[in-house]
Amino acid sequence: QVQVVESGGGVVQPGRSLRLSCAASGFSFSDYGMHWVRQAPGKGLEWVALIFFDGSIKYYGDSVKGRFTISRDNSKNTVYLQMSSLRADDTAVYYCAREEYGVASLSLDYWGQGTLVNVSS
């Protein structure tokens, strides 16, 4: 069965860096675009980043552009989110999700359980 599992969250000081991982299984990972979406405590969903199936194209939300980098290793069925210059307003649950119906369509059919990033001094 399809599974997406995030890891790497935790407490980090403002200005520091953190790398999230998302391990996928149960499908042909290299055929799918993958997204990161975050949700601050008590708030709505915010799109963070997209990486195409082969890693050739990457897009970022305005609030993370220049600070976050999405990447993938298709040999390990894993997508990453490298986060730098972290700020308090980056505190959120970060979800990894597979894009199924179209390219850059935001139709995300499988989501992980999320990993909490808490930026605090």
Next chain:
Amino acid sequence: QSVLTQPPSASGAPGQRVTISCSGSSSNIGTNTVNWYQQLPGTAPKLLIYSNNQRPSGVPDRFSGSKSGTSASLAISGLQSEDEADYYCAAWDDSLNGVFGGGTKLTVL
């Protein structure tokens, strides 16, 4: 402030039909397809509707979506207690960003 505008709340009695609106612009809903997500408390979002009006396998036909111009809507008929959740619309924007609505909290009376 979300790019897509949804009402913060909606409600209905069991068995009733409710609709949730989502308003965007020519750069997102006007030119790209709309998706809808359901998020139960403490869980990850679940895809309910994709490509404006398509249901993934396993989603009951009580849920339906539509789009007209720069607006979209989600309709839930035969409302059930387990439908109580947060609902989000989402679409790609031509500025090369994904955009979500602010979410609508549905209460089943």
